[in-house]
Amino acid sequence: MTNHIFCTVAVVGGGPAGLAAACAAAKAGAEKVVVVERDAFPGGILRQCIHPGFGLSLFKEELTGPEYAARFIEEAGHFNIEFLTDSMALEAGNGRVLCVNPHNGMTEITAKSLVLSMGCRERTRGNLRIPGTRPAGIYTAGSAQKLINRQNLMVGKKIVILGSGDIGMIMARRLTLEGAKIEAVVEILPYLAGLTRNRVQCLDDFGIKLLLSHTVTEIHGEGRVKGVKIARVDGERRPIPGIEEEIECDTLLLSVGLIPENELTRSASILMDPITNGPVVNQFMQTSDESVFACGNVLHVNDLVDNVSCESARAGMFAARHSTGGLTIPYGEVHCRPGNLIRYVCPQKLVLADDERNIALYFRLTKPVKAVRFSILQNGATLVSRKARRGTPGEMEHLDVPLCKLRPGELTLEACEEE
Numbered sequence: 001m002t003n004h005i006f007c008t009v010a011v012v013g014g015g016p017a018g019l020a021a022a023c024a025a026a027k028a029g030a031e032k033v034v035v036v037e038r039d040a041f042p043g044g045i046l047r048q049c050i051h052p053g054f055g056l057s058l059f060k061e062e063l064t065g066p067e068y069a070a071r072f073i074e075e076a077g078h079f080n081i082e083f084l085t086d087s088m089a090l091e092a093g094n095g096r097v098l099c100v101n102p103h104n105g106m107t108e109i110t111a112k113s114l115v116l117s118m119g120c121r122e123r124t125r126g127n128l129r130i131p132g133t134r135p136a137g138i139y140t141a142g143s144a145q146k147l148i149n150r151q152n153l154m155v156g157k158k159i160v161i162l163g164s165g166d167i168g169m170i171m172a173r174r175l176t177l178e179g180a181k182i183e184a185v186v187e188i189l190p191y192l193a194g195l196t197r198n199r200v201q202c203l204d205d206f207g208i209k210l211l212l213s214h215t216v217t218e219i220h221g222e223g224r225v226k227g228v229k230i231a232r233v234d235g236e237r238r239p240i241p242g243i244e245e246e247i248e249c250d251t252l253l254l255s256v257g258l259i260p261e262n263e264l265t266r267s268a269s270i271l272m273d274p275i276t277n278g279p280v281v282n283q284f285m286q287t288s289d290e291s292v293f294a295c296g297n298v299l300h301v302n303d304l305v306d307n308v309s310c311e312s313a314r315a316g317m318f319a320a321r322h323s324t325g326g327l328t329i330p331y332g333e334v335h336c337r338p339g340n341l342i343r344y345v346c347p348q349k350l351v352l353a354d355d356e357r358n359i360a361l362y363f364r365l366t367k368p369v370k371a372v373r374f375s376i377l378q379n380g381a382t383l384v385s386r387k388a389r390r391g392t393p394g395e396m397e398h399l400d401v402p403l404c405k406l407r408p409g410e411l412t413l414e415a416c417e418e419e
Contacts (some may be wrong), residue, residue, distance in 0.1 A: 001105065001106075002105070002106040002107065002108050002122040003104055003105070003106065003108070003109070004107075004108050004110070005034060005084075005108070005109045006032075006034040006084075006110050006111075007031075007033065007034045007109060007110070007111050007391055008020070008025070008030040008031045008032050008033065008085060008111065008112055008114060008320065008323045009025040009030045009032075009033045009034075009111055009112070009113045009114075009319050009320055009323060010033075010034050010035075010036065010097050010109045010111035010113075010114050010115070011025070011034070011036070011114075011115040011117060011316070012036050012092050012097060012114065012115070012117060012118055012264065012322065012329050013031065013035075013036070013037065013039030013116070013117035013119055013296075013298070014035045014036070014039070014042035014043070014044060014083060014085070014087045015043065015044020015045060015046065015051045015115035015117065015118065015297050015298025016043075016044055016045075016046055016072070016296065016305050016308050016309055016312070016353055017298070017308050017311075017315075018026065018035055018037070018042070018115070018117035018296075018312070019035075019042060019043070019071060019072035019076060019309075019312075020045070020295075020308070020309040020313045020363050021067065021117055021293075021295055021312040021313065021315045021318065021319070022035050022076055022079075022081050022313070022316060022322075023076055023079065023081070023313070023315035023316065024113075024312070024315075024316030024317045025113075025115070025242070025316035025317065026076075026079035026081055026316075026320075027079070027317070027319045027363050028316065028320035028321060029096070029174055029320055030113075030319070030323060031066065031322070032082070032083070032319040033079070034079045034081075034082045034083075034084060034109055034284070035076075035081060035082070035083050035084065035086065036084045036097055036099050036109070036124075037083060037084065037086075038083045038087060038088045038089075038335065039086070039191065039401040040086055040259035041085060042073055042076075042083055042085070042086055043069035043073065044071070044119055044193045044396070045065070045067055045119065045142070046068055046069040046286055046305070047065065047066035047069060047144070047150065048055055048064060048065070048142075048145050048146045048149045048150050049065025049066075049149075049170075050064050050066065050149050051064065051065070051173075051174070052064050054062065054067070054305055054306070055067075055068050055071075055306065056119040056306065057304070057306040058089065058096055058306040058310065058336070059071065059123065059377075060109035061080045063326055064161050065305075066417075068305065069362065070338040071097050081131040081264055081371075084099065084101065084107065084109075085374070086101055086102060086103065087099040087101040087107065087266060088100050089118075089214065090145075090236070090242070091264070091267065092114055092264045092265075092268060092270075092292075093117075093267070093268030093269075093270070093292060094268070094284065094291075095110060095111060095112065095114070095262075095287075096108060096109060096110050096111070096277060097109040097111065097162065098254065099320070101196065102203040106309075110290065110325075111318035111335065112322070113208065113251070113291050113292075113293065113320070113322045113323045114290060114291060114292045114293065114314050114319070115292075115293045115294070115295065115299060115316060115319050116264065116265055116279070116287075116295075117294070117295050117296045117312060118261035118262070118264065118298045118299055119260075119261055119262045119296060119297045119327075120139070120256075120258040120259055120261055120297040120301060121200065121255065121258065121259050121261055121348065121352065121354070122140040122142050122143075122167075122254070122255075122256075122258060123140075123256045123257045123258070123259060124140060124252060124254065125138055127256070127259075128162075128254070128256060130216055130217070130218070130219055130313070131219075132218045132219030132228075132300035133218060133219060133220065133221055133222060134227045135219070135222060135223060135224050135232050135389050136144065136223065136224050136225070136226055136228070137221070137224050137225035137250055137251045137252065138219065138225060138251075138252045138254070139155055139251070139252075139253055139254070140253070140254050140255070141161070141163075141165065141167040141168040141170075141171045141253045141254065142167055143171075143398050144165060144171055144253055144278065145171055145174070146176075147223055148155070148174065148175070148176075148178065153277075153388055154178060154180070155251055155252075155253075156175075156179070156180060156225075156250045157180050157250055158248065158249040158250050158251070158253025159172075159175060159180055159181065159182050159183065159249055159250075159251040159252070159253060160182075160183050160184055160186060160216070160230075160247055160249045160251070160252050160253070161184070161185045161186065161252075161253045161254075161255055161313060162186050162216050162252060162253070162254050162255065162256060162306075163183065163185075163186075163187060163188075163193060163213070163254060163255035163256035163257070164185055164187040164189075164192050164193045164194055164199070164210065164212075164255065165193050165255035165256065165257065166194035166198050166252060166255075166394075167194055167255050168185065168194070168254075168255020169194055169198040169199060169202040169203055169255070170175040170187065170198060170202055170243075171253060171255070172202050172203060172206070172208050172390065173201070173202035173203075173205075173206055173208075173265050176206050176208065178374035180207075180251075181246050182208045182209075182350055183209075183248075183249050183307060184201060184208075184209045184210075184230070184247060185208060185209065185210045185211070185213065185261065186211045186214045186215060186216060186230055187211065187212050187213075188213070188214065188215040188233055189212065189213070189237075190212050190213045190238055191212065191367070191368045191392060191393070191394070192210075192212075192392065192394050193255075193257075193393070193394050194303070194393065194394045195394055195395055196391075196394070196395065201272075202285075205396065206340065208254045211230070213232055213233050213346055214230050214231065214232050214233065214335075215230065215231065215233055215237070215239065216228045216229070216230055216419055217229050217231045217239050217254070217360050218250060219243065224250060224389040225250055225251060226247060226248070226249075226250070227246055227247055227248045228246075228249060228303065229244050229246055229247075229286075230244065230247060231244040231245070231357055232246050232404075235381050236243075239354065240415035247393075250278075254327065255317075255328065258297065258298055258301045259277065259304075260276070260277050260278045260299070260300070260301065260410040261297075261298055262277060262278060262279070262298060264406075265287075265294070265298070266278050267277075268287050268289060268292065269289075270287045270289050270292060270309055271288035272302075273346075273348055275338075275343060275345065276299065276301075276344050276346060278298055278299040278300050278346075279292075279294045279298075279299060280292065280348045280349065280351060281293075281294055281299060281346070281347045281348065281349075281385060282333075282347050282348075282349050283314075283347050283359045284313075284315075284318040284322075284351065284352045285299070285311065285313070285314050285318060285319075285325075285347070290322070291322065292317075293315040293318060293319045293322075294313065294315065294392075295308070295311050295312035295314070295316075295355060296308045296312050299346065300313070300344070300346045300362070300379070302396060303395060303396050306382070307362075307396065308417055311362075315384050320327070321345075326398070328351070328353035328354070329353065330351040330352055330353050331352055331353065331354075331408075332351075332407070332408030332412055333349055333350065333351060333352065333408060334349060334350040334352060334353040334378075334406050334407075334408060334409060334410065335349050335409075335410045335411075336348055336349060336350065336361060336410075336411055336412075336413060337346065337410055337411065337412045338363065338412075338413060339377070339412040339413055339414030339415075340374060340414040340415060340416060341366050341367065341369065341372075341414065341415040341416070342363050342364075342413055342414060342415055343363070343364045343365065343366045343393065344363060344364060345361055345362070345413050346361070346362045346363070347359075347361070347362045348404065350411075352403060352406060352407075352408060353403070353408065358400040358402050358403075359400065359401055359402075359403055360398045360399070360400050361376065361400075361401060361413055362396055362397070362398045363396070363397055363398070363399070364396055364397070365391045365393050365397070365415060366391050366393065367372075367393065368390070368392040369390065369391045369392075369415065369417050370389070370417070371387075371388050371389065371390070371417065371418045371419065372385070372387070372388050372391045372415050372417055373385055373386070373415070373416050373418055374386055374387075374391075374397065374399050374413070374414075374415050375413070375415075375416070376399055376401050376411055376412070376413050377411065377413075377414065378405075378406060378409065378410070378411040378412070378413045379409070380391065382384070383405050383406070383411070384399055384400065384401050384402075386399065387418070391415065399413065407415035
């Protein structure tokens with residue numbers, strides 16, 4: 001027997017994105033907001049991020065991950081937002097969410113608007129296809145973080161970390177503080193994949209070696225990891241033969257990128273962006289299905305949770321407005337295209353209406369640059385530009401453009417190196 005719930009806004013995912021979206025929807029007047037969360041408690045990845053550094057821009061103070069999540073959970077309680085925990089969403093779209101719960105069985109939620117905020121998952125050894133044996137001692141950085149921070153289990157003593165993603169660098173510091181020896185952080189790219197501040201605070205301050213343009217080519221060990229073979233790579237990211245090095249270790253952590261959890265999005269036939277692997281949205285965070293909104297890492301992988309919360313609050317607010325028919329009537333669209341040195345732009349399109357607000361376009365670079373100028377161009381004219389002392393793919397950038405300056409058609413966001 002299927003249970004039925006009717007609500008104004010349904011949010012799939014109760015992590016930082018879902019919490020911010022749900023609270024914003026309730027603030028914007030949504031009568032009933034329901035959050036579907038597969039874990040036993042809301043909070044998502046924040047529950048295992050016990051290190052400080054959250055909330056600096058949003059709350060103007062430094063919080064740990066659990067403290068940051070608690071702010072939104074408390075606010076959700078004030079608005080009587082309903083949480084369906086231990087519930088796995090099986091389908092989402094067309095104004096409904098079908099989920100299953102071990103206690104209540106199948107539940108169908110009918111909503112006027114949906115917000116997708118399922119987050120992302122880590123790439124595993126299977127995604128990398130590293131040759132070698134299949135011993136114990138190989139973890140994703142997030143799995144290791146959960147084991148040590150939430151279950152009080154140490155993952156190893158001599159550790160190599162593959163990838164310079166933020167979670168990997170944070171775990172290098174965390175494991176060092178617990179007495180482990182980080183033999184090296186190995187990065188296949190010629191530049192850092194995560195935030196510069198994490199390199200300084202988590203690697204440099206602890207004397208941890210970072211090997212750029214290197215990768216793990218083989219894993220050794222039977223019952224347990226005994227060591228790894230690493231090699232320098234060429235400009236095509238191929239290992240250079242003859243200069244390989246053996247590193248003895250008992251653990252390999254993988255911090256090699258995140259994959260947005262978009263199985264539900266694809267099954268709903270929502271238009272996807274092949275670069276971000278997330279849905280295409282406008283400035284309202286609205287997908288190709290007008291009743292479905294998306295935010296957070298399911299849309300594009302962010303580097304700061306404060307940015308996720310701000311973006312998700314927009315999704316929740318506009319989802320609530322859509323439920324009452326309150327979204328602005330458009331008179332045209334602008335498609336946002338990545339230009340020189342730009343990997344992607346989000347949102348991918350803008351809806352033109354009688355609205356003079358500034359819209360933030362978020363983007364990532366394709367390579368590190370120094371003394372760079374970011375510009376938004378339309379029909380050969382520069383609408384907005386700003387200089388930056390440097391830029392790197394590991395740190396998201398944004399540029400604001402007033403809607404009143406735009407005309408239907410396309411705009412291009414580009415970056416140019418300056419002398």
